[in-house]
Amino acid sequence: MKKTMLAILATTALTMPAMAQDKPKIGAAVYGLNAEFMQIWSAALEEHPAVKEGLVELTIFDGRYDALVQQEQFDTMIAQEFDAIIFVPIDIEAGAAAVEAAAAAGIPVVGSNTRVNSDKLKSYVGSDDVQSGYMEAKYVLDAIGCKGEVVIIEGPIGQSAQISRLEGNMKALAECPEVKVLEQQTANWSRAEAQTLMENWLTAHPGEIDGIIGQNDEMALGAIEAIKAAGLNVTDFSIAGIDGITDALLAVKSGDMASILQDARAQAQGAMDVAIKSVTPDHEPMSDIWTTYTDMPWNGGADAEYSVPWTPVTADNVDALLALRQ
Template identity: 70%
Template sequence: MKTKALGLFVVGLLIIGMVASSGIAAEKSYKIGAAVYGLKAEYMRLWTTALERHPAVVSGLANITVFDGNYDASVQQSQFETMVTQGFDAIIFVPIDIEAGAAAVELAASEGIPVIGSNTRVNSDKLTSYIGSDDVQSGAMEADAVLKKIGYKGNIVIIEGPIGQSAQIERRKGNLQVVEQYPDVKVLEMKTANWSRAEAMALMENWLSAHPGKIEGIIGQNDEMALGAIQALKAAGLDPKDFGIAGIDGVTDAMLAVKAGETVSILQDAKAQAQGALDLALRALIGDDYMPQADCWTQYADGMPWGDKLEPIYNVPWTPITLENVDALLEEREALTKR
């Protein structure tokens, strides 16, 4: 019996050796963390869903763990410490704060862990690469849409994202670049609602009371806040179609509001930013021989080429949502979110 067992053991070792030498052995699975600023709003949930459906995750090449930062820079710092301690191979970072996030990147870099930024920026020269969209440009695009609706004159309010996050900083810059071109436009209020529909609704209710009959345009630095403002208008018996309103992201309810003629929205491609980030993380780990698996590199090949080496910044183009393309975009959204 012992001789038979030993023989089976030797045969087993030979088979394992043959499989490994023939290249049939399972490919390495990379342990990658995704530290996102928060998951309350639809956009980051879309981003996360897209990441988890990346072909490399489906095949097992990448093993993804998503960390909810709960809109707190200290929580994100703690999560980086956990990922470093647990030996993650790479980290995808969507920071809540452009400055505070630098310490987290520094920590990971000191341990040789590549960090790929996505969606929002961090002021760190230790970041391996970044994929997102030009928020100054989107801020200018939405501001121009609102001012065009009100005839480039009148009173507007601006609902900002979390103060200190790159999207808030850069979208405000874009907003004001356009507003300052028109001396007949006055900004009555500009405050944060932290990307929250509920907070924006409460803020807008206060502004409608403070400036009765005077607000003509509403710039929401994301769709959730623009939608919150629309809810406040409706609750006050006002028709959103009588106002210039714009948001950014292309969340599902915003697309429906575009169809209803209540707002303007600009699509920020969550799938491209998330799946593109994972391709960049795998490229940093495997090398330039790694070929991307996400379709964003084909879709945006002209403006965002894969290239022959890892670049520091990749910008995903914006897509204005119109009556002509909204139904097709809603179909793509349904395909992404259905199980």
């Protein structure tokens, strides 16, 4: 059941001084601002040089985890004649109608972070979830020597990230035929749910579980808490998650788990540059992310897809990553 929740207004947009008419109006429709990842994404969008220097006018819309709310926000942006829209949809299918409505009104839509099933998208700047699923499972399997027994804690069944990350998990598992998947169940990206699930699995399979593949960091952290609560040693398990949220970085630092960082900042700022380019043809990319990721060339902002690379969080880079969160 979806929560009824007060809309969080994009205060930055409201507090900005009145803008000249010809400044491009860019709207960002994100699926929800309750969790840390999208907060980092949104903060990075507001820190894009073009926004800070006042070259574009940015408004962020909180979709409150509801496809219908996002659809209505698109209607609002179309009515207010926004020049471009950056879209992070809640649902891969339900977002398609919104993209088509904007395209019909001649407003370019740039996808970011989460895919939408539409060929009307101007471009997509995100990270390939299949790859992250493969990377985290590979880490766990390498750590247990490609044999033993693992469990998979999945995201909400049917969400695009769950589908793709599972595909990646399975790709890595196929390379280790001796490894048995003992359990595979959803904990809906939730730490508390994963903790309960893991407690019950530790009971059902005492001493059998070697590796834990959490499809996000929250759930991997929940599994760690369950292990601690059961009086077991976290280092006896190989545990991995995805996203690189702050708590997970801390857990990597203390040697409890591995995480694959999804670079929210690069996804947001990359999408912003592509969006500005679609409105202002002579725009040159302003974010430093294009120089950071040499594997992701700008190509004149014309590519249909920009794949932001994943960064494994290790003991070597964790302090630097944590410093960015302060």
